[in-house]
Amino acid sequence: MGPFPSPFQPFRDQRGFALLLTLTLLAFVVLLLVALATYTRVETAVAGNMQRQAQARENALLALDVALDQLQQQAGPDQRVTATAESRSGVNPQKRHYTGVWNGDDAERSPRAWLASGAEAGGVDLEAAIPAARAVTLVGTRTDGSTAANATVAELQDIRVPGVPGVSPAGSTVIGRYAWWVGDQGVKAPVAVGDSTESITFAPYDSGELRSRLRQQIALGAGAADPGGNPFFEPRDLNNRDLVANGKIAAFNQISLLRNGANAAVGLVPLQSRFHIWSANNFGVLANPKLGGLRQDLSLMPDLLGKEFAAWANYESYMEEPTPEAAAAADPTPPAPFPNYSSADALRRRYRISTGNDEARVVPVLSFFYLTFGVRKPTAASPYTVSLRWAAALWNPYSSALVPEALRLEISGLPNQVDIVNADAGSTAASFSLRERYGEPLRVALPWTLPSGSPVSDKQSWLPGRVYNWTSEAGAAPVTGENAGRFDSADLSSFANGLLDSIPGDVSVNGSTRLALTLPDSTTLTLRLVRARDDATIATYTSPTYLPVTTTTPSLASNDTSPLGFLFRLGEGIDSIATGSEWLTTDGLDPRNVNITADALRAVPGGPDPTAYGVPIRIYEPDRLLNRDKTTGTSYDEDVPVFELPRTPLLSLGILQHFPIEGLRPFAIGNPWGSTAELNSIRMGEFFDRFFFSGLTTAVTPSVTVAGDLRMPNPLLQPLRKLDGAKPDVADLRDTIGSGARSSRYFLQGGAFNINATSTAAWAPVLRGIRFPAPQSFTYLDVSEATGTAEDTATASVQSGEAHFFRFSQSAQETYKANPGLAETGSAVSSPANTHLFRRGVRALSAEQVSALAMRIGELVTLKLRTDGPFRSLEEFISPQSLFAGVDSSGIPGSPRSVLEAAIADSELNASIAEFSSQWLTQGDILTALAPVLFARSDTFLIRSYGEAVNPATGATEGRAWCEATVQRVPEYFDASADDAVVLPDALTSELNLRYGRRFKVISFRWLTRSDI
């Protein structure tokens, strides 16, 4: 082109204008269409993605259904127990949190199934690693802080369908995959359980004080604390009390929202590292894992354990009503308590002595008996005068006061022949029979005589653990009826003031003649302690057998000599060292027995030689527990309570350790030594699997919440609806008596914990189930040292987050105050009689002790799991086993022990405790706190499932979804219409119920994001 435009150029430019315009328009249209198509494609792709995501979610829900099916099959029946794989040797780190299910009625070491994906396809190999391409993480770093190497993974299962286009009709194509895992919630400590005791306002909990005592009777939720005992958070404190109320903390992550001591949120990081240790709460079906069937309610049917137990549990029939009016009305016989009760929620209680004949057995115990006799003949003209004197001490072994009343001792077996020997002449001057002279039996009164100036605090009631003394009344002649006794007298009167009798004999003997006594036969006394008002036998004591006496050392006949005597004391700790027969720890030697044999008694200090007791011996012996100096001994420091009587409805089977069983060692129920013994033809160890306490005694009428739920004395009992949808009322519960009192059909037990848990960090909070963090407190009677009692308004309090184990779970507040090392008022010397160890009634464990105990329990449970699988029942857990036997220093195995017994011993918790006292922690004490919440299996589980959508053409994964469900086993059977919940397994009519047992329900569900995994 030249530098100048052609004159024809405009005409040339106009050429094709229309075409250009047309093309432009067409291009615009095309562009529009392309843009639309692109937009449509993007929208379609988005829709496709969402569709595949929806498909992935459906696959995750499918996995959840598969998991639920497997869980229902394996863990639905009662006779199954669960544990995790954590303690198994050789377990793959990525499978250590798998849940196993074992049969409860056999001892097979291997489980029926491990509950993770693959179980539905033949089983899970616990040791083999899952190939990375087939593994999906279900519990990873955002859940529990785990690394890739030890995250909990599950194996992917293919979802295949036939007939996908492009694939051989005979074949199938993968269109998705799924995986699932079932986590055992029951092995985690329920650390966010609220304390709702304040809402229990019905009788007998209709006062703040009585309500507060619920906290010392049963564990009300685990207490999470670091090894130093510092709480991570305290659900009962003011910061959290409202947050955890009414079960508001239902999800694990909500624990992060609770407040710590600095009133800051707990946070997610501490929570993640305890995902396998803590839970918000767990619930257990009150069922028997060994025999199947629901547990029976001893509150409704106490006679399931026999009439003696029913009488004992019916405390209202023998407990004095603690009201000022009732006490005043009782005056003057028996004595009214002093100080009088200030209100119905008085810290003190009194019980009427009852003998066990068609009533409960509440008896004082003869702790000391002394009888001495001698002969005097001052002149030749005077007759031989026999003087018999006696002293007795009776002990209230209970942590509550007794209502005083007159008793009587009937003494049989006095020497039938006593020879008076003229030592100077070497002849028998006279012979007599004590039986004939004083009666067979010799009856002596044990009156309760109030002193002048009454009321006097320590005489108005038979104070807890206190010994009172009686001696023979001065200067009386023996009568065939009841010989007078003197109350509150510790020292024998003089010879001249004994029970005097004259006997004939050699008249040549005068005051200067030396006399001696001879007992040709051995002597065994039998003493019957009798309730004076109706002659009911309280107990019979058979003394040690005293040796014959060849002759006593002669002394002048004019002397007030009492050369022979019989003395025995109730054997106690100080005697055990010498004899090896431990006080309170030997079969048959329960001091509350009807028949106390000589094995339980000690002729101390002189042994069985009657000449050793010729010189009058005082009751007072400061190194002994069961004695009392009547002149200065009014301090509570001299009192030794050992046993407890019920004062409110029983809530824990552990408290049955106080139930006396003739012929057995004390504290038999719940402790290893009683586990194989039977009561009412049922092994006592089995009680913990067969029974429970709802607290619904005949005298209790629970209130109803606004929602219509029964509010039970055990606040962790979660009421359930009946099958018809209505909420059960008291009548419904009582109606279950017809079906064996299986009111458990209407409840789940909150705060449940699986004894097959191996984690120290889980056991430790559970062991802290009873604690008194601020603003809660344990309030006790601030007893006066001058009297041993106090007004109910005189109280002091303890606030402590430490683990408390009550021996006196219903009454410790009455005896708690004690001074260590001082068993005698005014003594400046510490005494080995550790009365304070008995009085306290509760053992508090420090953080270090709790950690040590929890660690040892975890180790022993692990040992059990590795050896022969999990505990199949609570009975197995509390019974001695060779597996847990200790070894002595030479490596010789010791006696079989239970887990708790071994753990207590190995942790040396009782190493510094001198006596078998309330400070001597026993398995029974731990069960008192924990029995309601311990189970051999779990009924709450966490299911995590995963689903993915797979492109059938490319095989690529195009959508993923995770979900989580908490599932809960409930009492109703899988097919509730076929079999009632109370039906026992062998009577089930439905095949479905035989196979699937009791129903699992999904109680919460959520979708997870990657941030949750």
Next chain:
Amino acid sequence: MKTAGSRDCERVRRGRGFTLLEVLVAVGVTALLAGFMVAILTNVTGFWSRTSGRLSAEAQARYILDQLTLDLQAAWYRDDGNTWWAATIPVNVTNAGTLWNNTGTTTTGIKPANAAGSLQLIATGNWGESGPTGPRFGVAGTWLRFFTTKRGSNATTDTSSTPVAVAYQIVRRATTATPTNLDRRYLLHRTEVRPAANSPARSGTLQAGFNIAAGVYQPAANTAQPRDPAEIRYPTLNSVLAENVIDFGVRGYVYVSDATTGGRQLTRIFPFANNDLAHTANLPAGVTNAAGNYTNCFPEVVDVMVRVLTDEGARLIAGYEANPQRLTAPVGRTPQQYWWDLAMANSQVFTRRIILNTQPL
């Protein structure tokens, strides 16, 4: 050979013009082409508009329904007498209330409470437009609230995956807090209360408790800040889930044992009757209340429905509701009828059935 161009040049050189016929033919052809183009463009843009509007509405609806699905599937229920799930169809037929027609509006909305054409609540003969018992979900759709588990990032406790109170509610309001555009839009809100208090003054679900009918979730006065419990009742702009949602409906069902067949029959519990405008679930599924019916049951199955305007529909409705109106009802149609005419022509209805996974104990 001479090309056309050379002939034109020659014609010019010769000083000759186009013949009339040539001009007429040229004009005719051009007009024809232009007409075709206009027609094509009109169709294409119309198709574009409809398609994009539909796609936009579908995307909105999918998002809404997915959120509802995730939330409802994870809904919490505890048999403690508290209300864990509630749905209310506002009875307000004058749009004077504050539930959906938030403060600051320039004119009273004219969305009719009831008219034929929307998703029917109940097959009933009561098609009147003046009462609250008609076939639509009231003037404002359903106010749905319940407790679900938040799908959080778990970066902090405030974003942790924990149970929270949520509510779905349509509010007709300006899309900014200080509106310069006076037009109002129909905004569907998804309120999510924070898991727990983040300061003494800013309470959370844990403090407010698990009773969605409690006063703390529906105070008399609107003082709600974002994520406060009060936002359940008074949602803020922070909670907008989608716009142009002009109806939101919920139906609840439970399975009831059939005494005759022994099977389980899916039975609608909300709306239970024509005049059933509120449902408070404080009983487990299948449990009758004092009146002997299931109107207080926690539903096992929920149908949800949303009607979403296309962008064009939203523009038209906004213009129709503007003050002064940019669009008026034609002769022969009442204002309410024409509102629905516009809505029906420019909206779509989406539904989904959702199974709630939680079972009460």
